[in-house]
Amino acid sequence: MSSTNLTRQEAQERRAIIGAVDYGIAVDVTRGDATFPSVTTVRFEVAAPGSTFIDLIAQSVESITLDGELVDVT
Numbered sequence: 001m002s003s004t005n006l007t008r009q010e011a012q013e014r015r016a017i018i019g020a021v022d023y024g025i026a027v028d029v030t031r032g033d034a035t036f037p038s039v040t041t042v043r044f045e046v047a048a049p050g051s052t053f054i055d056l057i058a059q060s061v062e063s064i065t066l067d068g069e070l071v072d073v074t
Contacts, residue, residue, distance in 0.1 A: 006055050017050035035059060 006014075024041040031037060042054060064071040 013050070014052045017046065017048045017052055018044045019047040020045040 020043075022043045024043075025038060026040075027036050027038045029036055061073045064073055
């Protein structure tokens with residue numbers, strides 16, 4: 001996992017291929033004082049064919065699902 005921030009160029013490229021982005025975030029603040037498990041749902045429409053990625057800064061990732069299919073997180 002990269003620790004670098006999204007570049008302006010990457011953001012412009014992403015904007016050209018995805019649209020109508022909607023985020024749902026659920027955070028469990030009852031399990032500790034330093035780490036908070038969460039579930040994030042990102043819904044978007046494909047505006048044009050292409051490849052992109054989602055930025056995430058997290059201690060770990062348990063699972064990713066894309067279009068109903070599990071994605072390898074290793």
